[in-house]
Amino acid sequence: MQGCAAAPVPREHGAPLTPAESEATWLGQWARLSASAHPGKSGFALLSSGQDAFSLRVLLSEQADRRLDIQTYLMGDGQTTRMLLRRLLSAAERGVEVRLLIDDMGAVGQGRELAALDSHPNIQVRVYNPLGVGRGTLIGRVLASAPQAARQQRRMHNKLWIADDSLAIVGGRNLGDEYYSASEPRNFTDLDLLTLGPVVEPLSHSFHLYWNHGLAQPIGRYHRVGGDAWRELQASLAEWFVTHADSPYFADLRQRYADVEQGSLVGRLHWGEGIALWDAPGKPAWRGRPALEHTMAGELLEQAGDPSERLTVVSAYFVPGEAGTQLLQRLAESGVEVEVFTNSLEATDVPIVHGAYQPRRHALLDSGVALYEMRAESEPDDDIGFGVGSSASALHIKALGIDRDRIFVGSANADPRSVWWNTEVGVLATSPGLAAELQALAEIGKLPALSYRVEQDAHGRLNWLTAHQGEAVSFEREPGGFWRRLGAMLGRLKWLEPLL
16 A cells, blocks of 8 residues: 655754755755765864954844754844844744843843843744843943852853855854954954864754753743834934944945855865864753863863974963963973963963963973963054954953864863863864964964064073064063053952963
């Protein structure tokens, strides 16, 4: 007897896309076609330009067919955020399922807007490790956090963007103008890694683990809005865009967007092996300091092993502590070329963290570690380093270069907070071409027009070597104003170091 075909079972809202569903999307087909000559390998592209990183996110929002999953530590208000919110609403209107997971600390003051976004039938917004009170202002938030400070100082620091379970972006960029070279007068110099191929599946799995964890709560539990609030938000964004469409940033973005539409989705792709790494989503609720092997940092150390030739550390906030300092010393003294790039005191946005790094410089330099500290202002017409988009910038990159074939790009800084307290995510990629590209960026970052080279003189005194108008300059006093020096002094308190 001939059987009748069963009606297709609808996919559960929020369930992972099946491989067939993912591959049926336009992005899935593009990813499959791109990988056809590299079976079993993952594809990677570094996104060092803030404008390019933003235009790619816009393009993925436009091209997604089934789902957009976005995980971020914070979301600032600005032209890039408003543009992305408008694109997310447009995607939802054409049937794309949008899920936004944001750390609750990064959602301070934006509850009603996020709830309005969440009111769309195809959009869900959840906040991580939330507080039920004190949500309107940062001061109120800090005061409300005091009774449970041990847990509330632990945050979800992950940054992840996944389109149709086919392409994923991981790295240091949150949502906000300063991450996409759209802020005046100061921007962050940052880095993302676009991935496709086998490594996307575990990254997508990590998002599902966080999304479904008990610490992720619907924004609607804390902020109530009408069922059609999203329409008001959409109208407000459309009205705003009419008056800002001719801004220089959007004019440049339209040109970049047109170039991408006429050519490849991204520039050159590098191929190799990729390992997705992330902290357990319940880490903020754990009691005490976890064992290193239970952290993403511990897993990264195990997977990467010791470098044999070269180690490049790029970290916006660099607090190596005693154990990290000894590790870098051991590597340098064994013949490994060790270079560290971080912010200078004048450039950092958190002087107290810089203060915890300051006492470690002598020991690192004594063992042969090279230290570069990014300047707050680059030389005129030297817009050339790490994707710097303006003359005023602060480093925000979190990356490692390991020997000549591996790199790690993610959300984690080289500091105790990233190791022990916050949750993080990243990708360890094995690809000589990708490693060479990161090293080329590091070579640019060494230029005196962009960074100070920190050295010791014969008497053990530190000097900051740089250039001004093409001439070599050396400072015997660390560049940075009074208030920054005062903040750094607090960071040198030993009992604070493990918390920074």
